[in-house]
Structures are given as C-alpha cells and as structure tokens.
Amino acid sequence: MSEHVHSLLGPYAVGALEPDERAQVERHIGACADCRDELSSYLEATAALADAEATAPPASLRDRVMAEVATTSQLPPGAPGTADAPVTDPIRVAEDYGRGTGEDTRDTAGTAGTAGTAGTAGTAGTAGTTGTTAPVGADTSAARDDLAARRAESRGPRRWLAALAGAVATVAVLAVGVFGFGLGRPSDDAAELALAKDVMMVEAASDATKMDMDLGNGQVVMSSRMDAVALMGNSAPMPDHGTEYQVWLIMADGSKVAGPTFMPDADGEYMAYVPNDLDGVVAIAITCEPPGGSAEPTTDVVSVVEL
Amino acid sequence: MSAERHLRAVPDARPDAAGSESGAATAPGPAPDLTDLLERTARGDGGAYEQLYNAVAASVFGLALRIVRDRGMAEDVSQEALVEVWHRAARFDREAGTARSWILTIAHRRAVDRVRSEQSHTTRMRTHGVREETAPAEQDLVVDVMYREWEATRVKAGLSALTARQREALDLTYFKGYTHREAAQALDIPLGTAKARIRDGLIKLRDAMGVER
Structure with missing residues (x-):
C-alpha cells in the first residue's frame, strides 16, 4: 500500500490526482517523513516550472487583491499537537476552499471550523453553505462539487467518448451512468458521471479482465494498466438495514484494503470503483458495513471473487 | 536582504541588463526570504504581505495564464489565490515545503479547478497557444524581471x-x-x-x- 501511495507523489506534485487519491497522499505524508521530503522536492520542481511562466499582472490586480485582503480575516494557526495538520494543510488549503468562492475565504468561523475536519465529505458540504452572494471573481459554479465530478460534467463525456470511440460497450456503460443509476443522492449526477467514467476506463483498458460476481448479476473488472478494479451489476438485493455495501481487496498476506461503499439503486443496479495497485490482490470481497464504511470488515462476507 | 525588494525601479529601466544575465550560474538579485514574509503575513503584517505579493504575483499570474489561457480569468484566479494566501498564511508549515511552492500549489489548484469547471476541453484546445504579451511598463521590479529570466533559463535548461x-x-x-x-x-x-x-x-x-x- 505504501508503495502505491509513494507512486502517487509525482502525480500529486503536478496536481494530477483525483480527490480521493489526493486525500490518500495527504494522510500518508502526515505520517511519513521520507515521502514528505520527496514530495517537497517535487513541489520545488513544479514551482520552478511555474516561475518560468512568470508574467507581470496588471497593476489593477494588485489593487483588487489589496482591497480584498483589507476586508479578509485570517485563519488562526492549525490546532497545536495535531501532527498531520501542518503537513497536509498547505495542500488542503486549495483542496477545501480552492473550488469554493472567494467569499469562503472571508468566513472565518466557518472555515476555521471546517479546517479541523478537512478532507471529509462533511467538510465539503459545510464549505458550500457558508458562501454568500457572488463575490468579485467568484467561481460561477455555485456548488463546490467534487472536482472530478465537475470536470466530468463539463468536458468529460465528449473527451472520453472521443478517446474511446469504437468501444461500444464502454459507451453503454457511460450511458447507464448518466441516465440509469440512482447511486447516492439525486444531486450527485456529476459524481455519478465521474464514477461512470472511472468504471468505463477500467472496462475499456486493453488488459481488462472480467469475472462474474455473485451480487445480483455482477461483474468485477480489473486492469493493472489502470491500477483499478471496477464492480458493476444489477438485480442486487439491498444490504442489511442501516448498512452499505463495502468493497475489500484481500491481499496475499491476508490483509484487507478498504474500498469504497456503494448502494444499489431501486432497480438493484450498482457500480463501484477502487483505484488501487493490483499487485498482491488475491480476492475481491463485499461486506455490509455502517454508512461510510469501516477500516476493517465487521460483518461476514456477502460475496467474494477469487482472482 | 529583503530591503532590496522595496526598491521599485522606473519601469523603463527594466530591459537589457536582465537579458545579458541569461545563463548565469547564480541568481541575479537577492532571493527574498519568502518564508519570513509569509510567517509575518500570518501575523497580520500587511507590509510583509505586500512584499510577498511583489515576489510571487508574477509567477502566480503567469501560471494561471498558462493554464486557463484567458487573461481576465487568469486575473480572477490570481486574485482568489493571492487572497487565499493571506487568509491561510498561518497554516503554512515550513517543514512541508517552501513558501513559494505552498503559494504556487494554491494557485495551481485554483487555476486547474477553474479550467476544469468552466471551460470545455474543446474550448481550451481552441484557445491553446493564444497568449498575450505583457506590456513592459507593467513589469515593475528589475530584480523580479532578472530573477524571472534567470529562472526561465534555468528551467529551460532543466527541461532539456x-x-x-x-x-x-x-x-x-x-x-x-x-x-x-x-x-x-x-x-x-x-x-x-x-x-x-x-x-x-x-x-x-x-x-x-x-x-x-
């Protein structure tokens, strides 16, 4: 696992990770000084790339910034004693607020409060509701949706369809993702689309292998090229009351890597996507877990696919 | 060191000295201690923030412009990022990287978010390559100009x-x-x-x- 995270440091430094992978790296560097130093050196290289692009901004920018700063509060330092806070914070800065409006930065109470729990889905929701009216230079996209989701919405489908023209099955999966699935909340269309895109990419990979999975009519699709596993199916029963399905990667040494949770929609259709290095994975398992998932399986396996 | 950052040059004085520095093995002007400026900014020091602005605004704006490919949008992104630097300055940790990389990470993410959310891929492709040149009169600090040109040369060498x-x-x-x-x-x-x-x-x-x- 740590090797997997390590391989993400480069992509992290160039801002090329999906939010979940970004969070994975941030958790890791909070605890691993070697990776922190390595990432720091990569960030110096990317900073040099940025410096080489330096272009004098108009003087009016300075005026606008100084005027806004004059009315903008400042966050207090991170809570002392939280070892991971300072490390992840510079990164989380933009993670949590970068896609909000400029107004977010003025909301001291709100941002300070959410900063403590940065990185959770709950934080995202909070940030979105603390904004007020449209500030100067604010994003026109009001909601601070999942980044990948927004991108998928704005430019993803065309690009991916173009890139994968001819992959008929793939297109079908995307269409299902857009129109058919009811995963999560209704407002999560964009997130669903992003999920569909991820699943589609796994399915379209040249080395994709598929196996049936006994959860409704289910399939597991794996691609080492994409470092990912996708699950999809229909006619699945709902999980035990008050729980969600969670995916687990079972490693050769018996350890288990926690994957995402998912819920079938009213028709029993479901999809899940697990970005993870496949080396050493010997089985994929599904359990019922409390909403949000568990760090270790807490119930018996509902379904398992041995690789 | 940082006192020299206060020196504002006459705009027209910018030109030739910088060009002749290209390829130099050492940085021309003093590198401002951005960490110190950022930490003072975190304590509400507006003067330190202005110096910080002088030191990073061109990189922030240039990076944003390169990514979003639209001058107005790049200005908005830069404003958001630079205000965010002020707002979150206390959260900077020198153990996790330099002040410059911290600031540019914020700017990069803002710019990428913007381009991902507001421009379709095709739009970006269409505007690709269009990049406005900057009027020399807008470049205000000789030291910055020299630093940038030196840095650009150095990066070009690195990229090669x-x-x-x-x-x-x-x-x-x-x-x-x-x-x-x-x-x-x-x-x-x-x-x-x-x-x-x-x-x-x-x-x-x-x-x-x-x-x-």
Whole structure:
C-alpha cells in the first residue's frame, strides 16, 4: 500500500490526482517523513516550472487583491499537537476552499471550523453553505462539487467518448451512468458521471479482465494498466438495514484494503470503483458495513471473487 | 536582504541588463526570504504581505495564464489565490515545503479547478497557444524581471534534460490539467508508466536545477 501511495507523489506534485487519491497522499505524508521530503522536492520542481511562466499582472490586480485582503480575516494557526495538520494543510488549503468562492475565504468561523475536519465529505458540504452572494471573481459554479465530478460534467463525456470511440460497450456503460443509476443522492449526477467514467476506463483498458460476481448479476473488472478494479451489476438485493455495501481487496498476506461503499439503486443496479495497485490482490470481497464504511470488515462476507 | 525588494525601479529601466544575465550560474538579485514574509503575513503584517505579493504575483499570474489561457480569468484566479494566501498564511508549515511552492500549489489548484469547471476541453484546445504579451511598463521590479529570466533559463535548461515523453507528461498534467489517468489514456500508456514519467521528469528537473532537499 505504501508503495502505491509513494507512486502517487509525482502525480500529486503536478496536481494530477483525483480527490480521493489526493486525500490518500495527504494522510500518508502526515505520517511519513521520507515521502514528505520527496514530495517537497517535487513541489520545488513544479514551482520552478511555474516561475518560468512568470508574467507581470496588471497593476489593477494588485489593487483588487489589496482591497480584498483589507476586508479578509485570517485563519488562526492549525490546532497545536495535531501532527498531520501542518503537513497536509498547505495542500488542503486549495483542496477545501480552492473550488469554493472567494467569499469562503472571508468566513472565518466557518472555515476555521471546517479546517479541523478537512478532507471529509462533511467538510465539503459545510464549505458550500457558508458562501454568500457572488463575490468579485467568484467561481460561477455555485456548488463546490467534487472536482472530478465537475470536470466530468463539463468536458468529460465528449473527451472520453472521443478517446474511446469504437468501444461500444464502454459507451453503454457511460450511458447507464448518466441516465440509469440512482447511486447516492439525486444531486450527485456529476459524481455519478465521474464514477461512470472511472468504471468505463477500467472496462475499456486493453488488459481488462472480467469475472462474474455473485451480487445480483455482477461483474468485477480489473486492469493493472489502470491500477483499478471496477464492480458493476444489477438485480442486487439491498444490504442489511442501516448498512452499505463495502468493497475489500484481500491481499496475499491476508490483509484487507478498504474500498469504497456503494448502494444499489431501486432497480438493484450498482457500480463501484477502487483505484488501487493490483499487485498482491488475491480476492475481491463485499461486506455490509455502517454508512461510510469501516477500516476493517465487521460483518461476514456477502460475496467474494477469487482472482 | 529583503530591503532590496522595496526598491521599485522606473519601469523603463527594466530591459537589457536582465537579458545579458541569461545563463548565469547564480541568481541575479537577492532571493527574498519568502518564508519570513509569509510567517509575518500570518501575523497580520500587511507590509510583509505586500512584499510577498511583489515576489510571487508574477509567477502566480503567469501560471494561471498558462493554464486557463484567458487573461481576465487568469486575473480572477490570481486574485482568489493571492487572497487565499493571506487568509491561510498561518497554516503554512515550513517543514512541508517552501513558501513559494505552498503559494504556487494554491494557485495551481485554483487555476486547474477553474479550467476544469468552466471551460470545455474543446474550448481550451481552441484557445491553446493564444497568449498575450505583457506590456513592459507593467513589469515593475528589475530584480523580479532578472530573477524571472534567470529562472526561465534555468528551467529551460532543466527541461532539456528530460526526454520528450517526460516533458509531454508534465505538460499534460501540470499545464493542461489532465489527471494522471487522463494522461495515460491520452498517451495510450499504462497508468504506471504515466506515473513513472511524471515522477522521473520531476526528479530530472529537480536535479538539473539543483533544487535542494
């Protein structure tokens, strides 16, 4: 696992990770000084790339910034004693607020409060509701949706369809993702689309292998090229009351890597996507877990696919 | 050291000295101690913030412009990022990287978010390559100009150490906002290969430029 995270440091430094992978790296560097130093050196290289692009901004920018700063509060330092806070914070800065409006930065109470729990889905929701009216230079996209989701919405489908023209099955999966699935909340269309895109990419990979999975009519699709596993199916029963399905990667040494949770929609259709290095994975398992998932399986396996 | 950052040059004085510095082995002007400025900014020191602005605004704006390819949008992104630097200055941790990289990470993410959310891929492709030149009169600090040109030369030298494929991987991700998966798809290579190209490119760039740490 740590090797997997390590391989993400480069992509992290160039801002090329999906939010979940970004969070994975941030958790890791909070605890691993070697990776922190390595990432720091990569960030110096990317900073040099940025410096080489330096272009004098108009003087009016300075005026606008100084005027806004004059009315903008400042966050207090991170809570002392939280070892991971300072490390992840510079990164989380933009993670949590970068896609909000400029107004977010003025909301001291709100941002300070959410900063403590940065990185959770709950934080995202909070940030979105603390904004007020449209500030100067604010994003026109009001909601601070999942980044990948927004991108998928704005430019993803065309690009991916173009890139994968001819992959008929793939297109079908995307269409299902857009129109058919009811995963999560209704407002999560964009997130669903992003999920569909991820699943589609796994399915379209040249080395994709598929196996049936006994959860409704289910399939597991794996691609080492994409470092990912996708699950999809229909006619699945709902999980035990008050729980969600969670995916687990079972490693050769018996350890288990926690994957995402998912819920079938009213028709029993479901999809899940697990970005993870496949080396050493010997089985994929599904359990019922409390909403949000568990760090270790807490119930018996509902379904398992041995690789 | 940082006192020299206060020196505002007559705009017209900018030109030739900087050009003749190209290829120099050492940085021309004093590098401002951005860490100190950022930490003072965190304590509400407006003067320190203004110096910080002088030191990073051109890089922030240039990076934003390179990514969003629209001057007005780049100004908005820069404003958001620079105000965010003020707002979150106390959260900077010098153990996790330099002040400059912290600021540029904020600016990069703002710019990529913007381009991903507001511009379709085709729009970006259409505007690709359009880049407005800056009026010399707007460039205010001789030291900054010299530093930038020196840095650009240094980075150019660093980039020349990379393979074409490594450059391509960095360009797609850092400047065009592709995720590593998208880059792998676009280049039709395994994800692991894409990740390795990015990493190897950064390592070569870092080493070629003598970045420390």
